[in-house]
Each structure stands twice: as structure tokens, then as C-alpha cells.
Amino acid sequence: MRPNLLKRAQSSTNRQGPLSHLLHSRANSPHPQADTVSGLKAIEEETLPKYNADSFYPARLGEVLNDRYKVVLKLGFGMTATVWLAQDIRANAKAGQPTYVTVKINVNTLTNDFLSGRREIAERLQTANPNHPGYKHVRFMLDTFRIKSKHGEHLCIVYDVLREPIDLCMEKFPGRRFNSEKLRKLLPALLLGLDYMHSECRVVHTDLKADNIMMGLGDPSVLERFVQRELEHPSPRKMPDNHGRIIYTSCSDFGEAPSDAVIESAKITDIGLAQWGDVRNTKPIQSNAFMAPEVILQCGWSYPADIWNLGVMLWDLFENFGLFDGIDTRPGHYRPEQHLGLMISLLGPPPKEFLKRGAKTTSYFDAQGQLKNAECLSEDLTFESSISRLRGEEKELFIDFAKKMLKWVPEERWTAEQLLEHPYLTKEREYIPTPALSRTSTETFGSILPSRTGTPGPTSSPLSASLHLPKDVEKSASRNSPTESTDTSLENTTSVPSTYNTTTLPYQLKKRDTSLSESSKPPVPQSNKCSQELIDSILNRGKANANKAAETK
Template sequence: MRPSLLKRARSHTNRQAISDFMHSRGNSPHPAADTISGHKTIEEETLPKYNADTFYPVRLGETLNDRYKVLVKLGFGMTATVWLAKDLKAAENSGNRKYVTIKINVNTLSDDYLKGRRAIAQKLFSANPDHVGYTHIRFMLDTFKVKSKHGEHLCIVYDVLREPIDLCMEKFPGRRFSCEKIRVLLPALLTGLDYLHSEAGVVHTDLKADNIMMGLGDPTILDRFVQRELEHPAPRKAPDHHGRIIYTSCSDFGEAPTMAVIASAKITDIGLAVFGDEKNYKPIQSNAFMAPEVILQCGWSYPADIWNLAVMLWDLFENFGLFDSIDTRPGHYQPAKHLGLMIALMGPPPKEFLKRGAKSNQFFDSQGEFKYPDYVLKDLDWEASVSRLRGEEKDLFIDFAKKMITWVPEERWTAKQLLEHPFLTKERDPNYLTPTPSLSRASTASMGSIIPSRTATPGPPPTSHPVGGSTLTVPSHPGPSSSSPKPLERTSSRPSTPGQADLDLSRPPSRASTFSMNSTNLTTRPKPKERATSDTTHLASINVDNKCSQDLINSILNRPKHPKANGKVHEEPIMEEPS
């Protein structure tokens, strides 16, 4: 079973929702906060390398940088704690905009690491602000430093977003995205990835549900959230011998996200991002998301993010992860078993691809034969990996996934190409899709032997997608072997700028590229410009299956469109109850 990738405490137990917890308290309008025993480790104290001297001793109510009043703890990570604060310089009637998120980093980040993050942040901010994907990347608003008795702490200010989507989805029926919701979320993520790859030349390297957040939607949601916390303050531990109060986190904003909120999703946390115009070989990605070129050390670039996105779909939509039958915990992960599952899905890797891998000989012999055939599970295939869809919808979903999950990175479709896939663009008849209750985890028994626990050119013509309140026009893509396509364009006026470049430093510097970050207020917006280099120069060829994929797509789309055709009952897709 893959463990949780983020540490978030929402009450005395991880399972209890914070709203239920708070409403269970006394009726006093402003009760004192509950005190947690000093013998119990909570929040950042539970981290394996926690050192109290490296974390800033935040106190609720204190004002940072003579501007930001700290109100609520939102979360924590290996190298930072995250807080909701009120911007004292903002107008009182500015709704959610008078609040900000502040990430307060540990005091051990190296100057080289900070310089590297600054270079990435500046590129993201300046590449092409008119690109539609610009609004789907989280940017920073301000930076400053605070001092503690053990050193300086870099603080990064962001706009406030909802919880990561792996927490938001707990409010959906079945605690999973429905097919309709996935088709709203994906255009936001793909346009954001297209901006990262084709405009900024940046590889995220750690794309997963933890690092995707949505907008707030309701303009009063934060006022109500802060009032609720005032009336029901979160439990905390008394100051320890270091003088730190350990507060419990609260980041549950209540209502389930609407479709409009889902469409506002943003890619966050660029703490491990790197430039992609040159081959990289260092380890990246969480174990469950590791791409084959990363495991075999073939050199990786932008397509590694596409692989990440595809694997993440199962975490959002299915009742099991695509590779959940392997143990991905540190010290337990076996890349040979991971490769065995990939072979079960995709067949053996091409020999030419194996020749590129510095570690290929650890897993494959000189003839390209896999050394661990027992790890190739016979029961795992594309059909068995998707349990919540039927008929045409299932075929389109699998075809969409196959465009991202390929051995050879250059054969994966780009983010721009994936936006044109019929799984996203095909119009659905709501009267034809019969809603059914979402499947329970028990209903995935057919995958029991595989999953022991949960967890060509594109077909259609140019299509307009509603994304984040604007219309995205996707031009026809000539294919990876042709010249670079034009950037995606917004057909309506772009909303107000989200702020300056994102600079997310909540990760260890050992996995980041290295640059200074003393004055990172990027207050002057650069003029829009196009990247001189093609976003498809890394694509050398197209998989033979992809060349023929249009025939498959056409056969799917030309099926009978009504339950009864030629006197026979046509199989209907199984869908969740609509939102």
C-alpha cells in the first residue's frame, strides 16, 4: 500500500473531518483552545528528521513583515509550515483577497538552492503571461525573511487556494472524481502543463494530487473560515523547551468544489522543478509515479510529467492506483516489480529504448528479455485496470491513457495534443448516460489478484474548451514530427494577473537545481513573448499504435449512439451520480 504523500493533521485523528471536530466543542462563543499532551508528537514533530531549531516558532496573532497577521495553521511539510494570514494593507471589503497563504521555510536552505528556485520562478513568471495556461500555475505574491534565534527563515506569500485535490475529492460521492469532473479538471492541468513545457521550458518532476489545488469560488468562504476558527480554536501543544507552540492544522473550507472551482485548478509546488531543454538523469518522482526512463536512467525531460499525469488519473478516478500492487514505501520499493507491471500493460520495451538506459542491464538481458518474468502479472491489462466505466466511455479513457503511458518518452502525446483527444472533446448526450451509484471498493474484486489495496495525429478538429472562466481555443496539432505549434490563445480577455512567480521551497535542497533569492519581488510584468525553441523538439518519433490510433477513435465514435440499435441493447457507460 502506498502511504500518504503529505502530512496533514486535521483533528485528533486523521480520519475525522475538522468541521465535525469543531462543531463537537462547547457552545462558548470564544472558548479556549484544547491543549494536547506534551508527551504526544503531532504535526511536524512526527517527521523523521524533525529539528525544532530549524522551524520558525510561529505564534497565532503575530504580525510578520509589518504586514501579515497570522490566523490559522494550514499545514506542514519536511521543510516548511504553512499559514493563513490577513494582509493588513488590503482593503477590508476585498473579500478573499485580503487573506494570503505564507510558507515559512526552515533556516537550513542553502543559498545555491534558493538561487536555483529563483531562476525557475522568474522564468515561469516571464515566459508568456498571455498563454491560457498561465492562470493554471500558482505564482508567488511576495517574499521576505524573518529571524529566529537559530537563523533566518525565508517566507513566501501566495494567494489562498483550497486544499489539495486529494482532500477535496473526499467530499465527492464515492470520494472520487466522476468522469464529468475529470473532464473539467484535465483541461486546466493540461493547459498549465503546456505553459510549463512549451513556454517556460520547465519540467515539474513531482506532479501528483498533493500538488494540485483549486480556487476558492465563494468570495465569503475565508471570512467564514476565520470566524469559525476564532469560535473553535484548533488544539495545540504548550510551548516546549524550544519555545515553539505546535498548532494543529486546519485546511477544510467546507463545501465540495463546484464545477467552476474545479476548472480553476492550479499546479503548485515547483520546489523540485528543473529546466527541461537538456537531458536530466538524477532521480525524480515519487516511487509510485516513476517513469520508465527514470528507473532505467535513460535521461528524462518533459514527457516525465505526462507519465505522472496519467498515473495520477487512477488515484483520482479509480478505487485503486494503477501500480498499487507494488510496495512504494522507502526501503521497500522494488523497481523490478514496477517494471513488471509496466510490461503487463504495455508489452516488452523496445530494444533501442533499453540501449539508452544506464541501468537497463540490471533488469534486462542482452536480448532485451526481462530478468524477472514472475513479476509480469498475467491478469493486469488495460481492460482490467478500469472498473468504473463501460462501453465507449471506457474505450476513450483507455485510449487517452495509452497516449501518455508509453515506454519511449518521445512517443507520448504532448499536453497540447492531449487537449484534442476525444475523451475530452466529444460531446456527450446527458440523456444517454444513465447515472449509477459510484462503485465501492469491494466492487473491485476482479482486480483482487493485482491490487491488494486501494489506492498519429489527434482526431477531432480544433475545439474550444471552457477553462477557468475563459474559452480555450486549441488549434490543430500537426504532430510531433512537424514544426512547433502556436501557443494556446485565450479568446476572451485574461483575468487579473495572479501575482508574481511561484517559488515553492518545501522540499529538501538536495533534489533541486541550484541559484539568490534576496529580492524576489517581481513587480514589473514582462512583455509577452513566444519561446524561440519548439516544444516538440524532444519528440523524435510516434509510436506505431499512436499512428493508427485515429482508426480506433473513429471506430469508437461511430458506434450506435442509443441504447437500442439494430434490435439489440447497446451497453451503456456506468457513471457516477452527477454533481
């Protein structure tokens, strides 16, 4: 897996890693003392590029923030924040039992312009339509406040407590990846969340990845056990540095592997880079490995960029390698032409009409639509070769499902609503265990790929959520079409699914009903008819085999 933006340590019951030789022995005591880490070793946020201790708030365990939230332990950290588990002491007084929340303490360098740009999006996500089935699959803030440190003011955002992100949850599964059965339980939650963001809120997430998806707690006692374990075995920490900050190590391991019900409760988190989808967007978004072709070529992007992002992410969840691991994502090493070469290997050459949209097309393609750097092309990457854990009908359905998301032309990708009806998710099948990952199963595809040592994204400052809007703030505004400046000839030649309203946006989404009925299933885009024929043949083949088996009995 790619290194996460939000770094996390394993639980205190399993901390025998690179830090173990730096820790002093814990004395036998009825009141356990935390191990201390050598001051010579950089840990946690200290390891971040351009780390500045003055930017981070010097939080301490036991500190009460805003006269309400008592800091219990550190959950993680990122480029612009540290994240803490806290006890809501006001809720404790009213309910007679501890209530825990997550508090994100941002650095003091976020600008007011950046924060103001987040407010309307955060308000829209929280209020657009609470009755939509995807509403419960997007994480919202509970409270916001500001605290002061010696070097400035820090915005704090309060959330409900969720389990580990799915990249850590996978560590508890056999093979450390989702099998096909568990993946089919996770994906509907993500698609419902995306459908809510896209169709109800008109918001593009722009940064979907495994560490931005978290699961619910399930059994409430999980949290109590988590807190008790930390009290009995406190996380190691470094003593105060010359800035007076104690650097605590993170703890975010909630124990046993999540149940199917917990997987189905997954939520999309971290909307700090989210953007409106109904405006003209051309600036860079997405981590390098997830970057959609319209983003690379600056064709203008909207909701389909999230769909591409999810399609690429499937391999991170299911296989031992990423779909585009052939590219080097390290800072200063990423080459867009190499990425485009792999896309051509996988999808075939891009349509010329699509290339005409790109402001940067001529940097990578010649006048005939051929990639200028032919050495970046490869015949090794195919959908068939990239799936090592599935066979037969299940593999065909999975590949067709992925192909609905991974298309050159954004308008030809299926929407989240349409993907919820794909047979990979809806077809009933007998339980067949997914083969475990092994070295031999991935050698052919994975051995030639460079190790993913980093997946840098755009140079924007992330923020998981923002301040509440005042009630009198206007909740909606008219916006220009993101493709108003597009050549009109492209509009006449591009096949657009009938779900979209082309009079306002090439990817305008209709409002989604709170339930899908057989009569209201989304239509199949014209561009996907050949794929639908594949699905029909698979389903018909299964029915024929079942009838044949019944006749022989």
C-alpha cells in the first residue's frame, strides 16, 4: 500500500517495531508509566517534510479543550493536523457515562481564504438531504472551535469516533486484503456516499483513497476496550522538546477484524480538498497514482474524476499491487507521459475528440493522437493480467465493473447510482472463497513494478472539514457549466449517457430517489452496450447451467 498521509502506529499490544530499541523498560507498577522515545529520533509529525513545531498545537493528554473535550490519546497525524480521541465531559455529566469524540487540531498556518472556501461545502454536505441513503456514509463534523497557542490560533473540528481507516482494517484480513465477498459489502457504502455527494450536494471529493475511508465502531464496547487498553499500556512518547511539545505516538488499532456489518457501515471522510462539481475545474487534484486522464490533460473535470479514482482504488483493496504501480509516484519522479502510456495499454488509444479538450494534450500527444514518448507504452498491462485472485464468471463481472469506471471519456463512465445496479454487486452467487494472495500469484504482474514509496497529491492544504455556516448563508448558488468553453464540435460527437442533462452540464446528475426499484434502474449508457451484452451472456450462461443441472437430477 502507498504510505498514508495520515500516519498511524499499531496498538500498544504490538509495538515491537523500529522504535523498540529506543524505548526504556517499563517498570512494574500498578500505575503504568509510558515508555519514552530517544530525543535523537524523529517520530510522527516530526518526520513530515517541512515540519515546523511552531505550527502544531502542543496538545497534552488530560488537557481539556474548549472547556469540554478532555484529551485521552493520539489517533494520528497529517501534514496539517494532529488527531485525538477525547472525552466529552459535558455529555458525560448529562448521560452518566463517558462519550468520546475525535478532535482534529489543525496547524495555525491555514489561511482564512482557504477556510472560507470549505464552509459552504461542509454545510451543504451536512444539510442537503438527510433522507438520502448515502447520507450515513459521509462523515460530518459535530462541532468546531478555536484554541490559541504561543504561535497562533488553531481551528479544531470535532467528529464522531470511527474505526481505523480501511487500509489498516485490511491488515486483519487473510492476505491483508479484502476478498471479493467483503469487497461487495464495502462498495455499496462507498457508492451510496458518492451518489449523495454528487447528486444531492454537487460536490466532488477529489481525494478518494484507502486512508480516507473509515468504518463504524459496531459494538460500542470496542471503544471502551480500546481506551482501557491505552490506560493500561500507555503509548510511548518523547519528552518535551525545546518548543515544549510532547510528541506522542499514535494508536488507532481497535482490535479484532471488522465484521460484515461494520464493513457495510463505511464512511467517506476527509472532505478538505472537496470542490464544487458544477463549475469549471482544471486545477490539479488527486494523488498521482489515482489521477484521471482529464486531470492530467487539463480537459476540465467534475464528478467522473471520483468514479475513476474509485475504479483505480479497487486494486489497492483487492490485489497486492496497485493498477498503475508501473509509475513512480515519488516527489519529483512522477511522469504523466508514463502514466498515460499505461492507460493506453489498459484502455486502448484515447478518442481524438477527447484529446481536443485538453490544454496539455500537445505536451504528450502528436497531431495524430499518438503518444509522443512511445517508450512509455507497454503491452504487459491488461485487465485480465491484473486480476490474480478471481476466476471464471466472478472475474469477468469484476473486470466489467471496473471497466464501467475506467474510461477515457468522463461522460462515458457510469455514475455511482448506475454502478450500484451492476451485477458484480447485485447478482446472487454461492459462496466461493477468494484465493489467498501469494508471491507466485503476483510475480508476473508485480515483480516489474517499482515500490510505491510515496503518492503525493496536489499542493493544496488538506482540511477534513470546516466551520459551520451561519443559518442565513445562502445554501446554493448558480454556477457556470464546467465545459462552457469547450468546443461545440465535441458536444456533437461525444456519447453522453441519458442520465445526464446535457443542456447544463456534460455530467449533470439527476436527483436520486431514496430507493431504487426495478422499474427505475438507471439506463445503460450507449457507450457501454457491448459491456452490457457481456453481462447478459454471463447471466444467461449461469441460468442455462442451472437448468441443465436440474434436468439431469
